[in-house]
Amino acid sequence: MGFLWRVLLILVAVIQSTRVEGNGPVTLARLPGREITEYRSFRDVTILQFTIPQNVRLASWVFNATEHRMSPSLVTRCRAREVSLFLKHGSYPVINPDGSIFPDNFYTHRVPVYDLEFRSDSVAAGINITCPPPGDWFAVAFLSYTDPNNDQILQQGISPNCVALIEASVDVVTDDHIVEITQGVPTAHDLTLGDVGGDAIYRFWVPSRTWLCELVVTVTNCESNAAESGLGHCPGLLLTASSDSLPDVSSNSSILQTSCRDFMTSAVCKLLFIPLENSWAYVMISNSSLIKGDTQTVVSYTISLSFSSSVRSVIGNSSTSDAETNIVGSVLHEYVSMWSTETRVPVLRHSFSAFFAFNYLRMVPDGDTTASSINITTDTVTVFAYNIHPISDIGGTVSLDLIINMTPELKNLTRSSYNVSVVACVDYNLRTIPTFPNLCLDHLNRTSEAHMQANTSTKSREGRVHIPHPENGMWYVSYKPFCYITMYDNNNSISYQETDCKGLSLVALSYGVESYPCGATNCGVFGRCYNYNSGGLIYSACVCSYGYIGWGCTDDSKVSSFNDILLAVLLLTLSNLIFIPSIYFAVRRRYFTEALVYACTMFFSTFYHACDSGEDTYSFCLFRLSTLQFCDFYSAILALWVTLVAMADLSPLWRSLAHMAGAIAIALGTEYDRTSLWVFVVPFGVGMIILLKQWVWRCRQQHSCYPEKNYYKKFFLPGVLLFIVGVSCYTFLQTRNNYKFVHSAWHAIMALTIVFLLPSRHHKVASSEDSDDSSTSLWKRGRAYMSIRWLKRR
Known part of the structure; x- marks a missing residue:
């Protein structure tokens, strides 16, 4: 069955990478058999690690589980059992196959998690991922969860003592036809477009503190084998941008596209997008219109790239032509109009001797790093950036806290005029904007619920979020204060209306960014935290007692009365x-x-x-x-x-x-x-x-x-x-x-x-x-x- 999976892998690779002639699947890694056990808590998982390189168009994982009898028994044959596997980029998957409820304020769904169910019957199963992000990928495997209360208690020796082993391998298809471009250096290229498509991919390195990338494609000539030629008869171009991985046109979750069709009006096609810092970004130029018959067109163009560390500088310098206004306005206008010059707070990391124990503190001008409070303005967004190291940081839980400090000025305003709400957005590899009342807006005009919020109308005036097994890379926390008043309608229903923050320019906050093995609560009253080793990878997990289950031993659904x-x-x-x-x-x-x-x-x-x-x-x-x-x-x-x-x-x-x-x-x-x-x-x-x-x-x-x-x-x-x-x-x-x-x-x-x-x-x-x-x-x-x-x- 493993051979059949290899054949299927090759067929899928050929279909999905027709543009890469001569590039076939290459076995990147093959992991020997590892024992997997029944799932009772996260400590029972077996972790498999894979490293995906740059420029991968297709990655295919193949998993195979088998049963082995370890000691003699009255039953000589081991039966096949159900196996569950979860695969994720950047860190260990956060899962709850036992159906337990995550503790309050847990932020679990950050990147896609791929799951697979198969049996330990030596029949291979696989996962194919198009354009995967490079770096570390982790799979957790275990024998599928069953309610332990229904498990039969068998005398040792009557049932076979069987051990399930899982083997894994990953094959990749890379794209070697990628051209590297540099900021401020226009380059000329030719692209042949026909009825079978045709595209060109460029990549460039995005330095730190880069806010916007502006990519300009200027078409200089079009030559077609049809009767008509010239710029007016050029097929439309489609510009697709993505960060960290090759553009995947089949998915709209992480890419930005713009289509330029009418070159009679302008020979310039422009794309603005927000990339990840300190990573590779990719732009693909392809055909946006269908060319019928055997028509082929050679498009000559120049491509230029520029960066900006300020949103408004790019928007202010952009022209107001119809094509460009459509490009900027349809995707980024609402997003960038909310930003002024970025207010990024410098932070310094403190690491401790224990596993997964560190924190980030704000650096003040005199060099002191003990400050855990800051004044944020009411008319700008304040951004903190934290770096999570690979392997050494991902096995713990990062906890973020937010408390509004009631200064005398704020007390007077909240008593007489309005209340203040501080909305905080916590995102991985994204800089989102807090919006009223409790939403976060990203560069693709998608909104999500804010992860932290603190209000002066409540007694606690604090917000908190826990991030178990955080992905390695940059994490951004954006703070924005809003002033609001409470409204009551005829049915005595409560609503909140945003208002101007008159008389208030700064809001004092106390914040904390700390990592613990099992989180700030340390498994609570009904559990204890331990560090475990799986294949050399260290991670923490809670061991619950009294029948409690879950990541923080907070779920009492299975506690006996x-x-x-x-x-x-x-x-x-x-x-x-x-x-x-x-x-x-x-x-x-x-x-x-x-x-x-x-x-x-x-x-x-x-x-x-x-x-x-x-x-x-x-x-x-x-x-x-x-x-x-x-x-x-x-x-x-x-x-x-x-x-x-x-x-x-x-x-x-x-x-x-x-x-x-x-x-x-x-x-x-x-x-x-x-x-x-x-x-x-x-x-x-x-x-x-x-x-x-x-x-x-x-x-x-x-x-x-x-x-x-x-x-x-x-x-x-x-x-x-x-x-x-x-x-x-x-x-x-x-x-x-x-x-x-x-x-x-x-x-x-x-x-x-x-x-x-x-x-x-x-x-x-x-x-x-x-x-x-x-x-x-x-x-x-x-x-x-x-x-x-x-x-x-x-």
């Missing part, structure tokens, strides 16, 4: 009291050793479940949980062993030896692996061999059925049936959801089984003649038996 917890504790502990009849009948039948073992089983099982099942709400731990667990498993298996020995009706010598040997061997096995199937099977198997051998030997000695038929009918068969039912429930029917019911039933069934299977004293007395209590008589019988055999041989 107090009544459910109390019911589980009562069932699992009080069900052990059914061992009291077993103890009573064991003492009455003079099985004192067995009675002591049953009493220990009841005691340790009661206190083990009292410590384990209360979820720290109703729990009581007499000893450490590990100690109680060992004693519970050990006493339960030992109870099975002494019951089988009692049923075998051994002589006191052999019975004592069997008790001691079993106690030592069971203790060793329980300490080695108390959850293993063999810790139960070996004592049961050896005990059954001793039991059957002893019963057969006695049948031969007495020449009659042993034990009596009455014991088989009234006690043995009901006891065996109860034992089978109990073991079946314990082995196959237990889930986390019904554990308190099924396991309590297991306690009761095993206690009643002992009552039925333990032999009575009447049976012991009846068989005393065949089982001398002294070791001497046992020795004598052995010698007599050997003598009889010797005489027969003679």
Whole structure:
């Protein structure tokens, strides 16, 4: 199947990159098998890292998961399981496959996340991405989430111990026909346009603090194989710009286009766009009109590029021709009209020794970097720019805070005239404009809800946003204060109306930009934060307790109620009291050793479940949980062993030896692996061999059925049936959801089984003649038996 995926990849690459003749898919990376596990929280993911180079037109990821059996079991074949995978550029995907609710003020959807569902059946699956941004890409893979409450609890050794491994590879198709241009240096080019399209791609480096790029294409000549030629018959040109990656004309989410069709009016085609700082930008020139037939036209043009660090300087210098007004006005006019000269606040980063611990503070003229407050103007937008480093910064959570400081001037104005709202837009690789009442506007005229907002009309006057696993690169925070008044209509509904900020020129703010491993709340009250390593990549995640789930352990949708917890504790502990009849009948039948073992089983099982099942709400731990667990498993298996020995009706010598040997061997096995199937099977198997051998030997000695038929009918068969039912429930029917019911039933069934299977004293007395209590008589019988055999041989 992997080969078929390769073939399909080549076909897709040829279709999507017909302009790149001779360029085929190249395998960029191939990752060996990595183990993936069931998802319970983000700590369970397996992270795969890929690095995509510049100028990639198509990237194709291929993933393949297989199952491998790690240890022998009754089931020899591993079944295929569902696998989930999420792929994202710049940082680890922020996901919640368990359906948990993200904590308040979490900013999660910043860049596209690609998901894939497949099975661990060695059948490959893939993701194709056209014109991917260069840099680090991360995939998180895991066995698909299922509700753990519905998971079956199987005894180790019955189900196969299987491990799922995932392999990955990425193939890329690059574009080598890219021309690099420089600011202020016009260059001449020719482009052949025909019915099959035709385009040319240029790229240029955008330096820091660049606000606008102006690209001017001046057509100088058109030559066509048709009868008509000249500028008036030139086909329309389409200019497409994008930052950081090749233009993808099939997607309008991150590109800017302009179409120039009528070259009779002007031979100039102009495109203004806002690029990313410190990155490559791309411009594609292509045919915007369909040329019918076999017509081909060679267009000669010059292309020039200019940058500006001020929006108004570009807009002020732009001409007012119809074509250019359409270009600027349709896309950028509303955006740039809101900006004055950019007010960017200089900041300095402070890094700390812990993982993902750093902050950014404002630099003031005297060099002090401890300032965490600033005065912003009411008529401009104030911008902070923060850089997130690759790998070392992306595994934590960045928290941003905003508080309005109530100065005396602001207090007086809010009491008499209006209230003030500070809207803050937090964006990755974008500079958006805060607008009233709580929106952010980008350069493509798209609006989104603001991430932070603080109002003087509220008591807290603060806003906060958390960014888990931030993408590496530049992050921008834009602040803008607005003055507003509260309006009431006839229905007493509240509305807000923006007004002039008369008498107010500056608003004092306190702000914070800090990174923590798991965020400022550090997983809250019901969780703890830990750092994890996956393939050399460090990331932080919360480990929740008390049934809480989610990124901040704030989702209580799966928390058990107090009544459910109390019911589980009562069932699992009080069900052990059914061992009291077993103890009573064991003492009455003079099985004192067995009675002591049953009493220990009841005691340790009661206190083990009292410590384990209360979820720290109703729990009581007499000893450490590990100690109680060992004693519970050990006493339960030992109870099975002494019951089988009692049923075998051994002589006191052999019975004592069997008790001691079993106690030592069971203790060793329980300490080695108390959850293993063999810790139960070996004592049961050896005990059954001793039991059957002893019963057969006695049948031969007495020449009659042993034990009596009455014991088989009234006690043995009901006891065996109860034992089978109990073991079946314990082995196959237990889930986390019904554990308190099924396991309590297991306690009761095993206690009643002992009552039925333990032999009575009447049976012991009846068989005393065949089982001398002294070791001497046992020795004598052995010698007599050997003598009889010797005489027969003679």
